[in-house]
Amino acid sequence: MKFEEIGSLEQLRTLYDLPMELAVKKQRDKLDKFSIEFLELSAFSILATSDAQGHMDCSPRGDHPGFIQLLDERTIALPDRPGNNRLDSLSNIISNPSVGLLALIPGFKECLRINGTAKVVVNNEILERFEHQGKLPKSVIVISIREVYFHCAKAISRSKLWEPDAKVDRNIMPSLGRIIMNQIDPEKSETEVKEVEDRIEERAKTTLY
Numbered sequence: 001m002k003f004e005e006i007g008s009l010e011q012l013r014t015l016y017d018l019p020m021e022l023a024v025k026k027q028r029d030k031l032d033k034f035s036i037e038f039l040e041l042s043a044f045s046i047l048a049t050s051d052a053q054g055h056m057d058c059s060p061r062g063d064h065p066g067f068i069q070l071l072d073e074r075t076i077a078l079p080d081r082p083g084n085n086r087l088d089s090l091s092n093i094i095s096n097p098s099v100g101l102l103a104l105i106p107g108f109k110e111c112l113r114i115n116g117t118a119k120v121v122v123n124n125e126i127l128e129r130f131e132h133q134g135k136l137p138k139s140v141i142v143i144s145i146r147e148v149y150f151h152c153a154k155a156i157s158r159s160k161l162w163e164p165d166a167k168v169d170r171n172i173m174p175s176l177g178r179i180i181m182n183q184i185d186p187e188k189s190e191t192e193v194k195e196v197e198d199r200i201e202e203r204a205k206t207t208l209y
Contacts, residue, residue, distance in 0.1 A: 027149045030073040035148055038112045039076065040066045041105045047078075047141070048100040049092035049118075059089045068103060069129060074145045076114070077121075079130035079137035082207045090139065093118045099143060102151075107162050109153030116146040135209045176200055 006012045028035070044062045051057075061067075061078060068078045080090065093099065097117040104111045120139050127136045160166035174182070177197035181188050188196075 027147050029147060030145060031070065031076075031148060032073075035112055035150070036070055038105065038150075039068045039070065039103060041108075042066070042068060042103040042112070043106065045078070045101055045103045047089055048102075049089045050096050050098065051092045052095040054096075057088045057092060064132075065105075067130075068101075071142070075142060076145065077126060077129070077140050077142045080120075080139045080141060081137055081209060089141075090120050093120055093141065101143065109156040109162075111151045111156070112148065113151050114143065114145055114148045116144045118143045132209045 006015075031039075043065045044060070045068060046058050047061050048056065048058045061081075063079065063081060068076055071077055097119060099116060099118040101114040102111055103114065119142050121142050122139050126140045126142070130137050130140060156162070173179070175197050177200040178193055180200075181193045181196050
């Protein structure tokens with residue numbers, strides 16, 4: 001397919017109306033009581049990072065409500081809980097501190113967007129803020145806020161993200177372990193695939209913190 005590509009901001013703007021005044025003025029450079037309350041209720045976020053070459057990545061971040069902690073009105077922190085140890089987000093932050101964070105609350109159609117710069121910190125007084133079940137995170141991501149604003153409900157309304165009748169039966173696709181084994185070694189026996197499936201499921205239950 002041959003694409004007709006937009007090549008300039010001027011050309012792009014001819015396709016769209018100007019934003020409403022409210023959409024422009026809602027952008028803040030620090031948290032207020034509403035964005036603070038939203039973060040206190042949020043249990044899930046998506047962190048966008050990129051490396052020094054501009055290669056993008058986004059990573060889900062989830063924990064109990066309020067896991068994104070307020071340090072001050074322009075600074076937030078979130079723990080790096082156990083994962084797959086690829087360290088994509090952390091490596092990117094060290095190479096390029098610019099980040100974007102999208103915070104969501106289950107049941108809310110609105111979300112909160114935060115853009116700024118981040119650093120990976122390991123001092124004990126920060127780690128101890130995120131102690132859970134006697135365990136500390138290995139590091140914490142601290143974000144200095146450049147801009148923060150609420151995003152309207154349209155995307156989540158269209159997707160019906162939180163509506164029960166929009167849920168998809170997980171069994172419609174193979175398990176994560178089966179997918180990965182098919183991708184990297186499709187000749188593995190069913191016994192070997194099942195062992196990998198069981199290992200991944202067990203780690204998902206026992207290494208949350």
